[in-house]
Amino acid sequence: MISLKVNQQDHVVDADPSTPLLWVLRDLLHLTGTKFGCGMAQCGACTVHLDGEAIRSCVTPVSRAIGKSITTIEGMSTDPLGKALQEAWTAEDVPQCGYCQSGQIMSAAVLLREKADPTDEDIDLAMSGNICRCGTYQRIRCAIHRAAETKAKGGVK
Amino acid sequence: MSTAANPTTLGRRSFLASTGGLVLGFFVPLPKRVAAADAPPGKPGALPAPNAFLRIGVDGRVTVLLAHSEMGQGIWTTLPMLIAEELDADWSKVSAEHAPAAPQYAHTAFGMQMTGGSTSTHSEFDRYRQIGAMAKALLVQAAAAKFKVEPADCRTENGHVVAGDKRASYGELAQDAARLPLPEKVTLKDPKDWKLIGKATKRLDCPEKINGTAKFGIDVHFEGLLTAVIARPPGFGGSVKSFDATAAKKIPGVREVVQVPTGIAVVADHFWAAKLGRDALKVEWNPGPPLDSATILEEFRKLAATEGTVAVQAGDLPAAKGTKTIEAEFFVPYLAHATMEPLNATARIADGKCEIWTGTQFQTMDQQLAAKAAGIDPSKVEIHTTFLGGGFGRRANPTSDFVTDAVHVAKAVKQPVKVMWTREDDIRGGYYRPAFLHRASIMLDESGMPVGWKHTLVGQSILAGSPFEAAMVKNGIDATSVEGVSDSPYLKSVPNHRVDLHSPKHPITVLWWRSVGHTHTGFVMESLIDELAHAAGKDPVEYRRALLKDHPRHLAALNLAAEKSGWGKPLPEGHFHGIAVHESFGSTVAEVAEVSVSKDGVPKVHKVTCAIDCGLAVNPEGVKAQMESGIVFGLGAVLHSEITLEKGEVKQRNFHDYQVARMHESPLIETHIVPSTEKMGGAGECSVPPLAAAVCNAIAAATGKRIRELPLRRLS
Numbered sequence: 001m002i003s004l005k006v007n008q009q010d011h012v013v014d015a016d017p018s019t020p021l022l023w024v025l026r027d028l029l030h031l032t033g034t035k036f037g038c039g040m041a042q043c044g045a046c047t048v049h050l051d052g053e054a055i056r057s058c059v060t061p062v063s064r065a066i067g068k069s070i071t072t073i074e075g076m077s078t079d080p081l082g083k084a085l086q087e088a089w090t091a092e093d094v095p096q097c098g099y100c101q102s103g104q105i106m107s108a109a110v111l112l113r114e115k116a117d118p119t120d121e122d123i124d125l126a127m128s129g130n131i132c133r134c135g136t137y138q139r140i141r142c143a144i145h146r147a148a149e150t151k152a153k154g155g156v157k
Numbered sequence: 158m159s160t161a162a163n164p165t166t167l168g169r170r171s172f173l174a175s176t177g178g179l180v181l182g183f184f185v186p187l188p189k190r191v192a193a194a195d196a197p198p199g200k201p202g203a204l205p206a207p208n209a210f211l212r213i214g215v216d217g218r219v220t221v222l223l224a225h226s227e228m229g230q231g232i233w234t235t236l237p238m239l240i241a242e243e244l245d246a247d248w249s250k251v252s253a254e255h256a257p258a259a260p261q262y263a264h265t266a267f268g269m270q271m272t273g274g275s276t277s278t279h280s281e282f283d284r285y286r287q288i289g290a291m292a293k294a295l296l297v298q299a300a301a302a303k304f305k306v307e308p309a310d311c312r313t314e315n316g317h318v319v320a321g322d323k324r325a326s327y328g329e330l331a332q333d334a335a336r337l338p339l340p341e342k343v344t345l346k347d348p349k350d351w352k353l354i355g356k357a358t359k360r361l362d363c364p365e366k367i368n369g370t371a372k373f374g375i376d377v378h379f380e381g382l383l384t385a386v387i388a389r390p391p392g393f394g395g396s397v398k399s400f401d402a403t404a405a406k407k408i409p410g411v412r413e414v415v416q417v418p419t420g421i422a423v424v425a426d427h428f429w430a431a432k433l434g435r436d437a438l439k440v441e442w443n444p445g446p447p448l449d450s451a452t453i454l455e456e457f458r459k460l461a462a463t464e465g466t467v468a469v470q471a472g473d474l475p476a477a478k479g480t481k482t483i484e485a486e487f488f489v490p491y492l493a494h495a496t497m498e499p500l501n502a503t504a505r506i507a508d509g510k511c512e513i514w515t516g517t518q519f520q521t522m523d524q525q526l527a528a529k530a531a532g533i534d535p536s537k538v539e540i541h542t543t544f545l546g547g548g549f550g551r552r553a554n555p556t557s558d559f560v561t562d563a564v565h566v567a568k569a570v571k572q573p574v575k576v577m578w579t580r581e582d583d584i585r586g587g588y589y590r591p592a593f594l595h596r597a598s599i600m601l602d603e604s605g606m607p608v609g610w611k612h613t614l615v616g617q618s619i620l621a622g623s624p625f626e627a628a629m630v631k632n633g634i635d636a637t638s639v640e641g642v643s644d645s646p647y648l649k650s651v652p653n654h655r656v657d658l659h660s661p662k663h664p665i666t667v668l669w670w671r672s673v674g675h676t677h678t679g680f681v682m683e684s685l686i687d688e689l690a691h692a693a694g695k696d697p698v699e700y701r702r703a704l705l706k707d708h709p710r711h712l713a714a715l716n717l718a719a720e721k722s723g724w725g726k727p728l729p730e731g732h733f734h735g736i737a738v739h740e741s742f743g744s745t746v747a748e749v750a751e752v753s754v755s756k757d758g759v760p761k762v763h764k765v766t767c768a769i770d771c772g773l774a775v776n777p778e779g780v781k782a783q784m785e786s787g788i789v790f791g792l793g794a795v796l797h798s799e800i801t802l803e804k805g806e807v808k809q810r811n812f813h814d815y816q817v818a819r820m821h822e823s824p825l826i827e828t829h830i831v832p833s834t835e836k837m838g839g840a841g842e843c844s845v846p847p848l849a850a851a852v853c854n855a856i857a858a859a860t861g862k863r864i865r866e867l868p869l870r871r872l873s
Contacts, residue, residue, distance in 0.1 A: 033368070037498075037812075043580075089363070093359045096229030136782075
């Protein structure tokens with residue numbers, strides 16, 4: 001049995017320690033907002049936060065998450081930065097098929113924590129690991145700049 | 158002005174009975190003429206519940222049922238806009254859901270329930286507006302009775318019927334309206350009175366797609382659901398010789414290992430156990446033919462040197478006289494769709510019926526093939542369409558491969574099963590945009606205009622052997638192989654021309670890939686025209702204008718893109734423009750790419766200026782999003798994407814070697830919509846075809862080198 005803290009809630013799961021965190025989240029805890037895209041850290045659809053760091057959960061053994069705080073997209077709606085990002089994503093009408101957007105938002109959140117006012121180059125660097133086959137990159141870029149402004153003004157009112 | 162015939166009331170009764178008199182107020186079934194045409198033979202009026210495109214709750218909620226699937230293209234918003242416009246609904250109370258699989262939801266043009274060909278909005282433009290108008294007429298009639306006034310004294314606004322100082326919400330009127338006979342005919346609004354159609358409208362599915370609650374096929378879960386992955390033959394045409402499941406069954410969580418028509422399925426409690434089980438599985442395969450990309454290219458080249466089946470010809474090509482001949486050969490590779498959501502489907506067979514949960518573009522086909530796999534009647538197959546994590550044509554599959562897999566496994570293990578594809582399964586085991594080779598020989602007169610054009614195409618037919626062959630392959634020509642060449646407006650201005658086609662047969666499974674034949678024909682035609690312009694010493698825009706003088710929609714898009722991009726004006730140092738214009742799916746799109754090429758030959762696309770004439774743009778915001786989407790989708794194929802074969806197997810595995818466009822490669826995209834009253838066209842695919850030529854023409858302007866092979870990384 002493995003104890004995990006996900007979105008501020010404690011869980012106990014029956015999983016082999018080598019199981020990727022992604023499948024513990026999706027198949028055991030049924031937190032399906034985190035997506036499977038490639039299984040080898042190539043696409044970013046599975047991005048979650050481990051103690052505030054963006055990680056690819058498809059290649060992260062669940063054992064690495066023991067004793068740490070895991071945040072998934074489901075936990076972002078109550079997070080001030082998550083709210084700013086969601087509001088910006090809405091204003092820019094970002095999603096199309098929507099499948100990659102959880103991972104995009106999770107990567108963008110870490111970028112904005114590290115750089116309050118990212119340049120386009122910062123966005124390229126931080127977001128190039130997240131593939132969107134619908135090609136929403138331009139809108140994601142605009143939304144990140146918008147969320148940065150919202151954050152600078154004190155967050156979502 | 159349009160009218161709708163009086164629909165049947167049978168569906169209404171069965172629907173109300175099925176809801177048990179709950180909150181659902183009333184619904185409007187589709188017009189009788191459509192229902193009658195689509196009812197199964199021998200079962201007149203056998204309409205399944207809920208037979209509805211629209212529900213209005215007593216709480217005033219308006220729910221629109223979608224006959225098409227939301228895969229990113231935005232019909233979750235656009236189709237409700239059509240109903241809401243005529244209904245004068247309160248937009249904040251409008252939501253959408255996918256319709257079940259049923260004959261009533263058949264495509265108005267294609268006769269089967271499906272999403273494809275960039276047709277969802279224009280094919281439903283009348284039907285969905287009529288449904289909104291019928292519902293409004295009933296609500297007005299109910300309000301008139303309540304207010305004790307004439308219907309003509311009532312008006313509607315924002316989800317209410319108003320007469321003088323009296324006012325009632327649609328929710329208050331819903332139950333009364335449900336008891337009224339349907340109107341004999343309806344009058345649709347004059348376009349000048351539209352409040353929603355033509356206005357930039359934000360997506361209704363955005364909230365759930367940014368907080369993790371949107372449900373895709375892969376997210377389906379219920380008690381007792383098992384997960385399976387399938388070991389499929391590593392090469393095309395291969396099959397299982399023998400297998401040993403001993404080690405696979407030792408993996409904790411693995412329940413069963415069963416053989417199904419496509420391979421060996423490992424069934425487990427969850428994905429990870431199934432995947433580890435498959436890794437441990439020992440399978441000996443009968444190999445398929447040892448296909449190789451290099452030999453396929455050689456075969457295509459040999460064929461191109463011979464006469465193919467004529468698709469179109471005019472004048473007397475051998476007698477054409479010119480002063481200069483341009484000859485060129487183009488080649489584009491097989492491409493995978495690589496939807497972000499790997500393919501999957503869930504099947505539950507119980508109580509004489511089969512339920513399917515999946516994101517699909519092809520409900521009718523899936524229903525029929527699932528029924529065959531389950532050994533039951535298609536009417537016993539229920540399809541629950543989830544959101545699609547991308548489609549691009551892959552989920553419109555004439556063999557319903559990902560759906561029938563799930564049915565076969567569920568049937569074998571007698572339990573509900575979700576069959577999942579890994580990314581490797583998707584890249585290696587799927588369906589591809591066929592590789593194509595083009596060879597063109599074009600004769601120019603002394604003024605530089607083409608007077609003779611010989612064009613040969615070589616590539617596998619998508620439609621041969623499919624249920625669509627009879628309707629769409631005529632005189633040996635698969636229309637999807639030559640579209641964009643045989644009907645090119647340029648050819649019409651060339652007095653002597655001939656287009657012929659070879660369709661070699663290979664076991665490589667090929668399929669429509671966002672913009673289908675136009676993926677390669679747009680690239681080839683617009684590259685050639687650009688090359689001719691340079692050979693003639695003319696500006697590429699001026700040259701196109703001369704050839705397209707009788708094609709106003711092409712001219713409108715071309716001129717708008719040229720103007721907005723600043724064509725001919727100075728660019729930053731080292732930056733070059735390339736242009737292309739191409740018609741597909743009823744819309745014409747011009748794109749100007751601004752490109753630089755680094756000293757070591759790496760191109761960078763800085764900006765794409767796009768102009769589209771799609772006729773009326775129901776949701777201009779949606780059209781813009783689709784232009785952006787197609788441009789980035791096309792860019793991946795220009796820069797990186799390629800499926801190659803070695804000894805019958807696909808060489809690529811995952812996104813590390815089947816690369817697609819990423820954030821740092823994504824250009825600034827500026828879209829302009831031509832104000833147009835022309836016939837409506839599609840938006841989902843038409844920005845893909847011009848992109849490759851626009852980029853490659855800019856590279857030619859920068860380097861003097863013509864690009865005739867994709868992707869570009871092959872050249873570096």
